[in-house]
Amino acid sequence: MSEPTTLVEAVTHFADADRCHALMCAIKWPDGKITCPKCAGDKIGQIKSRRMLQCKSPTCRKQFSAKVGTVFEDSPLPLSSWFVAVWCIANNKNGISSYELARALGVTQKTAWFMLHRIRLAMTTPTFGKLSGVVESDETFVGGKAANMHAKRRAKVITGRGTVNKVPVHGLLQRGDKDEPSQVRATVVTDTEAATLIPQIALNVEKGATVCTDSHAS
Numbered sequence: 081m082s083e084p085t086t087l088v089e090a091v092t093h094f095a096d097a098d099r100c101h102a103l104m105c106a107i108k109w110p111d112g113k114i115t116c117p118k119c120a121g122d123k124i125g126q127i128k129s130r131r132m133l134q135c136k137s138p139t140c141r142k143q144f145s146a147k148v149g150t151v152f153e154d155s156p157l158p159l160s161s162w163f164v165a166v167w168c169i170a171n172n173k174n175g176i177s178s179y180e181l182a183r184a185l186g187v188t189q190k191t192a193w194f195m196l197h198r199i200r201l202a203m204t205t206p207t208f209g210k211l212s213g214v215v216e217s218d219e220t221f222v223g224g225k226a227a228n229m230h231a232k233r234r235a236k237v238i239t240g241r242g243t244v245n246k247v248p249v250h251g252l253l254q255r256g257d258k259d260e261p262s263q264v265r266a267t268v269v270t271d272t273e274a275a276t277l278i279p280q281i282a283l284n285v286e287k288g289a290t291v292c293t294d295s296h297a298s
Protein backbone atom coordinates (compact mmCIF):
# COMPACT_ATOMS: atom_id res chain seq x y z
CA MET A 81 0.00 0.00 0.00
CA SER A 82 1.68 3.23 -1.14
CA GLU A 83 1.35 6.22 1.16
CA PRO A 84 -0.16 9.42 -0.24
CA THR A 85 2.26 12.29 -0.78
CA THR A 86 -0.12 15.10 -1.71
CA LEU A 87 -3.45 16.30 -0.34
CA VAL A 88 -5.24 15.15 -3.51
CA GLU A 89 -3.66 11.70 -3.17
CA ALA A 90 -4.68 11.58 0.49
CA VAL A 91 -8.33 12.31 -0.39
CA THR A 92 -8.28 9.46 -2.95
CA HIS A 93 -6.40 7.12 -0.62
CA PHE A 94 -8.84 7.53 2.27
CA ALA A 95 -11.96 7.53 0.05
CA ASP A 96 -11.79 3.72 0.44
CA ALA A 97 -14.06 3.11 3.46
CA ASP A 98 -12.77 -0.46 3.97
CA ARG A 99 -9.23 0.88 4.16
CA CYS A 100 -10.30 3.48 6.76
CA HIS A 101 -12.06 0.83 8.85
CA ALA A 102 -8.96 -1.39 8.81
CA LEU A 103 -6.75 1.56 9.70
CA MET A 104 -9.02 2.65 12.58
CA CYS A 105 -8.93 -0.94 13.94
CA ALA A 106 -5.13 -0.98 13.66
CA ILE A 107 -4.83 2.34 15.51
CA LYS A 108 -7.31 1.44 18.20
CA TRP A 109 -6.17 -2.14 18.76
CA PRO A 110 -2.50 -2.12 17.70
CA ASP A 111 -1.95 -5.67 18.96
CA GLY A 112 -4.98 -6.86 16.97
CA LYS A 113 -6.78 -7.97 20.14
CA ILE A 114 -10.20 -6.32 19.79
CA THR A 115 -12.26 -6.23 22.97
CA CYS A 116 -15.99 -5.56 23.40
CA PRO A 117 -16.66 -2.05 24.82
CA LYS A 118 -19.68 -3.42 26.73
CA CYS A 119 -18.53 -6.72 28.30
CA ALA A 120 -14.76 -6.62 27.59
CA GLY A 121 -15.11 -10.00 25.86
CA ASP A 122 -12.43 -10.84 23.30
CA LYS A 123 -14.44 -12.98 20.87
CA ILE A 124 -15.26 -10.37 18.22
CA GLY A 125 -16.63 -10.89 14.73
CA GLN A 126 -16.53 -8.51 11.74
CA ILE A 127 -19.74 -7.48 9.99
CA LYS A 128 -17.88 -6.78 6.74
CA SER A 129 -20.78 -5.30 4.75
CA ARG A 130 -21.32 -2.53 7.32
CA ARG A 131 -17.75 -2.23 8.60
CA MET A 132 -18.99 -2.96 12.10
CA LEU A 133 -17.78 -5.27 14.82
CA GLN A 134 -19.91 -7.57 16.95
CA CYS A 135 -19.27 -9.25 20.28
CA LYS A 136 -19.78 -13.01 19.96
CA SER A 137 -20.67 -13.52 23.63
CA PRO A 138 -24.22 -14.98 23.53
CA THR A 139 -25.32 -12.79 26.45
CA CYS A 140 -23.93 -9.59 24.91
CA ARG A 141 -23.96 -9.51 21.06
CA LYS A 142 -23.03 -5.81 21.19
CA GLN A 143 -22.45 -4.23 17.78
CA PHE A 144 -19.91 -1.41 17.67
CA SER A 145 -17.78 0.54 15.25
CA ALA A 146 -14.01 0.93 15.41
CA LYS A 147 -14.68 4.60 16.26
CA VAL A 148 -16.04 3.59 19.69
CA GLY A 149 -14.28 5.38 22.55
CA THR A 150 -12.39 7.72 20.19
CA VAL A 151 -12.94 11.40 19.54
CA PHE A 152 -14.44 10.46 16.16
CA GLU A 153 -17.25 8.45 17.79
CA ASP A 154 -19.92 11.12 18.08
CA SER A 155 -19.18 12.78 14.72
CA PRO A 156 -21.39 12.33 11.66
CA LEU A 157 -18.32 12.88 9.45
CA PRO A 158 -16.98 9.67 7.89
CA LEU A 159 -13.55 8.30 8.76
CA SER A 160 -12.58 9.03 5.14
CA SER A 161 -12.76 12.75 5.96
CA TRP A 162 -11.21 12.44 9.41
CA PHE A 163 -8.19 10.54 8.15
CA VAL A 164 -7.50 13.14 5.45
CA ALA A 165 -7.40 15.75 8.22
CA VAL A 166 -5.16 13.53 10.36
CA TRP A 167 -2.88 12.98 7.35
CA CYS A 168 -2.68 16.76 6.79
CA ILE A 169 -1.62 17.45 10.36
CA ALA A 170 0.87 14.59 10.38
CA ASN A 171 2.47 15.59 7.06
CA ASN A 172 2.32 19.37 6.89
CA LYS A 173 5.18 20.52 9.04
CA ASN A 174 4.19 24.15 8.54
CA GLY A 175 0.57 23.49 9.39
CA ILE A 176 -2.47 23.13 7.18
CA SER A 177 -5.07 25.87 6.99
CA SER A 178 -8.71 25.09 7.63
CA TYR A 179 -9.48 26.74 4.26
CA GLU A 180 -7.21 24.31 2.40
CA LEU A 181 -8.71 21.31 4.19
CA ALA A 182 -12.27 22.59 3.67
CA ARG A 183 -11.70 22.80 -0.10
CA ALA A 184 -10.18 19.30 -0.24
CA LEU A 185 -13.01 17.67 1.73
CA GLY A 186 -15.92 19.72 0.44
CA VAL A 187 -16.90 20.85 3.94
CA THR A 188 -17.25 24.34 5.38
CA GLN A 189 -14.22 26.15 6.76
CA LYS A 190 -15.87 26.06 10.18
CA THR A 191 -16.16 22.26 10.04
CA ALA A 192 -12.56 21.92 8.85
CA TRP A 193 -11.36 24.17 11.68
CA PHE A 194 -13.26 22.05 14.20
CA MET A 195 -11.76 18.84 12.78
CA LEU A 196 -8.20 20.14 12.94
CA HIS A 197 -8.76 21.41 16.47
CA ARG A 198 -10.18 18.11 17.66
CA ILE A 199 -7.41 16.05 16.06
CA ARG A 200 -4.60 18.19 17.48
CA LEU A 201 -6.16 17.69 20.89
CA ALA A 202 -6.54 13.94 20.43
CA MET A 203 -3.04 13.45 19.05
CA THR A 204 -1.73 13.70 22.60
CA THR A 205 -2.89 10.10 22.99
CA PRO A 206 -1.70 7.33 20.65
CA THR A 207 -5.15 5.84 19.98
CA PHE A 208 -7.24 9.04 19.65
CA GLY A 209 -9.01 7.80 22.76
CA LYS A 210 -11.07 9.81 25.20
CA LEU A 211 -9.91 10.01 28.79
CA SER A 212 -11.48 7.50 31.18
CA GLY A 213 -11.41 6.26 34.77
CA VAL A 214 -10.86 9.08 37.26
CA VAL A 215 -10.38 12.41 35.47
CA GLU A 216 -9.56 15.68 37.21
CA SER A 217 -10.81 18.89 35.62
CA ASP A 218 -9.36 22.28 36.48
CA GLU A 219 -8.93 25.74 35.02
CA THR A 220 -5.94 27.95 35.32
CA PHE A 221 -4.86 31.31 33.93
CA VAL A 222 -1.63 31.64 32.02
CA GLY A 223 0.50 34.48 30.71
CA GLY A 224 -0.14 38.17 30.16
CA LYS A 225 -1.82 38.05 26.76
CA ALA A 226 -4.86 39.98 27.94
CA ALA A 227 -2.88 43.21 27.58
CA ASN A 228 -2.90 42.58 23.80
CA MET A 229 -6.61 41.77 23.65
CA HIS A 230 -9.35 43.99 22.37
CA ALA A 231 -11.06 45.62 25.37
CA LYS A 232 -14.39 43.94 24.57
CA ARG A 233 -12.80 40.48 24.52
CA ARG A 234 -10.78 41.23 27.64
CA ALA A 235 -13.95 42.14 29.51
CA LYS A 236 -15.51 38.84 28.42
CA VAL A 237 -12.49 36.68 29.19
CA ILE A 238 -11.28 38.08 32.45
CA THR A 239 -13.85 37.35 35.11
CA GLY A 240 -12.28 37.65 38.54
CA ARG A 241 -10.45 34.91 40.45
CA GLY A 242 -7.24 36.93 40.27
CA THR A 243 -7.05 36.57 36.53
CA VAL A 244 -6.24 40.04 35.24
CA ASN A 245 -3.91 39.90 32.19
CA LYS A 246 -4.20 36.11 31.87
CA VAL A 247 -5.58 33.65 29.34
CA PRO A 248 -7.85 30.88 30.68
CA VAL A 249 -6.68 27.31 30.08
CA HIS A 250 -8.79 24.27 30.83
CA GLY A 251 -6.89 21.15 31.84
CA LEU A 252 -7.94 17.51 32.17
CA LEU A 253 -5.86 14.87 33.91
CA GLN A 254 -6.58 11.16 33.69
CA ARG A 255 -5.16 9.62 36.85
CA GLY A 256 -2.64 6.92 36.06
CA ASP A 257 -1.99 3.60 37.77
CA LYS A 258 0.64 0.88 37.56
CA ASP A 259 -0.55 -0.19 34.09
CA GLU A 260 -1.11 3.18 32.48
CA PRO A 261 0.67 6.52 32.91
CA SER A 262 -1.33 9.69 33.63
CA GLN A 263 -2.50 11.69 30.62
CA VAL A 264 -2.97 15.43 30.46
CA ARG A 265 -4.85 17.59 27.97
CA ALA A 266 -4.85 21.36 28.03
CA THR A 267 -6.96 23.68 25.90
CA VAL A 268 -7.10 27.45 25.70
CA VAL A 269 -10.73 28.40 26.37
CA THR A 270 -12.62 31.63 25.87
CA ASP A 271 -13.76 31.73 29.51
CA THR A 272 -14.29 29.43 32.49
CA GLU A 273 -18.09 29.39 32.50
CA ALA A 274 -19.83 26.02 32.77
CA ALA A 275 -21.21 26.45 29.24
CA THR A 276 -17.62 26.49 27.97
CA LEU A 277 -16.07 23.83 30.19
CA ILE A 278 -18.78 21.16 30.11
CA PRO A 279 -18.54 20.62 26.32
CA GLN A 280 -14.74 20.37 26.71
CA ILE A 281 -15.23 17.59 29.23
CA ALA A 282 -17.82 15.82 27.05
CA LEU A 283 -15.47 15.97 24.07
CA ASN A 284 -12.49 14.53 25.90
CA VAL A 285 -13.84 12.18 28.54
CA GLU A 286 -15.56 8.84 28.01
CA LYS A 287 -19.11 8.39 29.27
CA GLY A 288 -19.08 6.71 32.68
CA ALA A 289 -15.78 8.24 33.82
CA THR A 290 -15.60 9.96 37.21
CA VAL A 291 -14.81 13.66 36.80
CA CYS A 292 -13.37 15.50 39.82
CA THR A 293 -13.36 19.28 39.96
CA ASP A 294 -12.44 21.93 42.47
CA SER A 295 -15.09 24.02 44.21
CA HIS A 296 -15.35 26.65 41.43
CA ALA A 297 -19.05 26.95 40.57
CA SER A 298 -18.64 26.06 36.86
Ligand SMILES: [Zn+2]
Nearest residue numbers: 116119135140
Ligand atom coordinates in the same frame (compact mmCIF):
# COMPACT_ATOMS: atom_id res chain seq x y z
ZN1 LIG B 1 -19.70 -7.99 24.63
